[in-house]
Amino acid sequence: MSMTRQAEPAVTTPPAPGPGKETDGRTARRPLALRLLARPEVGVFLGAVAVLVFFLVTAPAVRDGSSMANILYQSSTIGIMALPVALLMIGGEFDLSAGVAVITSALTASMVSYQLTMNVWVGVIVALVVSLGVGLFNGWMLVKTGLPSFLVTLGTFLILQGVNLAVTKLVTGNVATDDISDMDGFDQAKALFASSFEVGGVNVKITVIWWLVFAALATWVLLRTRYGNWIFAVGGNKDSARAVGVPVTFTKISLFMLVGFGAWFVGMHQLFSFNTVQSGEGVGQELIYIAAAVIGGCLLTGGAGSAIGPVFGAFMFGMVQQGIVYAGWNPDWFKAFLGVMLLGAVLINQWVQRTATRR
């Protein structure tokens, strides 16, 4: 209900003649439809519906239940990461290292458990610590140096990219890690991160459930908790937030660590569904996450957005990615299609909001 993103904070509103009774009743209630359209998550919802309808019409294969489950699975792997990236964006920062951090996490878990011949859960826990550590480093560097997050996380991105390749080659002598599927605890971990279940004869991956659970949790935190209030505040105006007593440093660092948590979760999913990890992967994914958040109506400069919007944003991505395949087109067109979609979504969103918030 709460966070309505108005087009611009209209400082151009005629100044009040004083806090007299005149103030009362000056703001006319806008029609419900317009108020709904002014919300970015409604805009992206309509966009997602449009893309869905488009592929339902052009690619008959999409109408099948298992195709839909596949599309949702594709969306969930993007969507789980898009959520913390969106929260971070609302908090006024972004993280270019998010894509390779996923691989770093998976590599860590895989190599720790394989090389030390331990239960995979040891690797999983170590990977969690490493992922949170990367987030902590990003946040701490940002807060301490005052550099823009673009620079700080670009540095981390390059470092992790290099470390991923170099350390994997050093340890395994290969660019991929060894298969860990026969190790202790693998089945348990797979059940948590990469299992699937049947719904009416359709095979649904568990990540879809996690995605929706995390989205609900993120929405609740964002709109109903003090921490959520702080996220909007540090993204909207860091100095004001600090001046009224919001722990800005804590909020920013914890948001980066939340991205680390997301990277760990998706990394574990990749590890336990493919059994091995390619060390060079993940590059470019960070931009997909950021794009999903932006399509989802999060303001690139911070201070506005939602957790529901990026869910639809990620769905649009998954839909297009799989839809092209089902439509029988050349998948090389995927990125071009995405670019057009990103620009289109942003422009439509902007236009809709301008129209809806016009006074």
Next chain:
Amino acid sequence: MTTEGNGTQGAEVKDRTPEDRTPERDAPLVELRGAGKSYGNIRALHGVDLKVFPSQVTCVLGDNGAGKSTLIKIISGLHQHTEGEFLVDGTPVRFSTPREALDKGIATVYQDLAVVPLMPVWRNFFLGSEMTKGPWPLRRLDIQRMKKTADEELRNMGIVLDDLEQPIGTLSGGQRQCVAIARAVYFGARVLILDEPTAALGVKQSGVVLKYIAAARDRGLGVIFITHNPHHAYMVGDHFSVLRLGTMELNASRDEVSLEELTNHMAGGTELAALKHELSQVRGVDVEELPEADALTAPVASSEGKS
């Protein structure tokens, strides 16, 4: 809570004599003793003495770059002083974050960074001190209570808003200042620091803000009113400190200084008076209204701070 039906602020102030408040005078809420602040080799503030008493408005005046902002940043906990003493309730303190100052009851309303423009009014009102309900893992914002309280408090301050969900950036400058003042008063501030609250406002809106300054004072708060407008200061002030180039130029209570003297001090009057003879030689400069140097008899701050 507001002073209803009290004519103009100026008249209201004149009815009150300093004797009314003598019992409180011996216990300053906030006190600076020879306080100063250096940024590297730049001495922004030096040898400043300031006392803030309950139910009094202490005005800090000064031109641009006089050190007003540095002074309030020290008191509000954004910066730390590098010389002298800073006492709250007689105890020396050194704040490292604004939160610590807030916990001591020192609230600051900033000229420009008082609010987060994109956030709704009620969220801004409670930002940093949100009301919550429920046990920890499920502890959540008590939205109904916050909205109700914010509405009540704002109405008490005479601000009626239809929609507390509207982003605070859509309010006018005066309304935003009033929301910030109402917020500080609500959160039990004992000392309210106002950083040029009237600087960007029109005449009528300034009057409204001044009314709330008087209202806050009448509720027993010690108010530090930073301004470069001596007329605004004189309407509500009980004590006046003029800063110039980082040092105290004037430190006088209301009965020791007139508006004219205050204006002259504020406008660099002592310097202008000294230049009067020279200026009179220049064609096109009207020196008739300038005071003579010896006309400025108001007690000047102890010069020990000046070097």
